[in-house]
Amino acid sequence: MASPLPVRDGVGATRLHLPMSGPWPTIGAYMAERFFHLDPERLLRRFDRGEIVARDGTTLTRETALGAHEFVWYYREPPVEREIPFEIDVLHQDRDLVVADKPHFLPTTPGGKYLQNSALVRLRNLLGLAELTPIHRLDRATAGLLMFSVRPETRGAYQLLFERRQVEKVYEAVSALPAGWDAASPALGGESFPIVYRNHIEKLRAQVCVQVDAGREPNSETLVELIGSDDRVLHTRLRPHSGKMHQLRVHLAALGAGILNDGFYPELLPEAADDFDRPLQLLARELRFVDPITGEPREFTTRRTLQDAPRAR
Incomplete structure (x- = not known):
């Protein structure tokens, strides 16, 4: 409408x-x-x-x-917003598509306490594109790649890519080193890498965390690969097959490797002001798909990194 x-x-x-x-x-x-x-x-x-x-x-x-x-x-009356002191970067722009590199703490769309401090509003103002619309979303706490549609005429074609799971998405995460970690024989939840993890995730109304129902047929799936580790942390690559809310955070927590600085999983912590020095260590790293308009393969990679990733040896 x-x-x-x-x-x-x-x-x-x-x-x-x-x-x-x-x-x-x-x-x-x-x-x-x-x-x-x-x-x-x-x-x-x-x-x-x-x-x-x-x-x-x-x-x-x-x-x-x-x-x-x-x-x-x-029009919503703008709240008194706390400024998010990180810039959003434009990696690609053409007549149909904008690909941006979102920082931690910036929501994808306006809502709640955030209007001007959202990826969508910042980009609309920066690029002068009033009809810019996100094709998918990232949690406010997650950094990395976001795709936006420029024109309503081609928006549906890009949205269908996500609905039909024709976009390859790759994430990275850093977790505290799990108890009993053996670098010579790396495993999580008793399974060796690579790990395919599945469960049933449901978002219930008025609850900030999703619920996991072990008795129901799985509706979410993630491939978890090991990138590396040191004496502090575990670095993993995540390839979600589905796109349920908080899926990656839930799956790593279930495997005993909850993501660093996650205030939701495995335990919901009391609400607190953002600590800009402790971002959630989750990054949307890569997007790959065949462009539905041009038929050409597309591949985008974030320029961001996770600050707590294992130190280079």
Whole structure:
């Protein structure tokens, strides 16, 4: 559904689906209850300023009755954001595709506490591309390669590559050296490398961590290869066959090699402010695919490295 409002400062308008009936006499009354954490008078003043519109662009007022419109659009009021002090780099740009190298801590898209400090908004503003849209996503904590679609006309072709698992993705991770590690006979979870790990992962509503159900058919799979180790850490290469949320973090934790600085797995730690000196040691390193528009093979590699990788010998 097309937005009646243009992209502003790199951020698209938010769409809200309204009930067509209920105990609220007006749309404003519903929104004041829906967004109870906001000052209701401040929200209603946005109606007075003409900042909340219907699908055809009509501005709504405080008195617009509930049921008059099923959807409204508005711009989120920017939060006071903590600056993410790392730059996003553009590795490739053509008329259809942008490939960027995302730093740790930067979310892929706006949400929650982050608007301007998101990969999408930074790139829209940097490149002047209002319709730029991510084709896939990385966790905020994960660094590395991200692909963005430039034009709606070809967006679907690139999205299908991911849906059909026709993109080869390669990651790197650094974990604390597991107890009992034997460099002469390296293994995790009793299995020698390379390891194919599978389990069933499910994201439950209102939970930040995914759930693993050992009794269900696996829906996630990762090939884990050994890159190296030293007396501190283990360095692995990860080739996911599926793309479940937090899959790589869950799989390494299940094998007894949870990724360094992971506050979610194997144990959910209390929420804390970002420590920019201790990024999650997970990196989206490589992307390979056959371009659906040109038919040419494409290959991209991050320029970033993991700071806690084994020291060169």
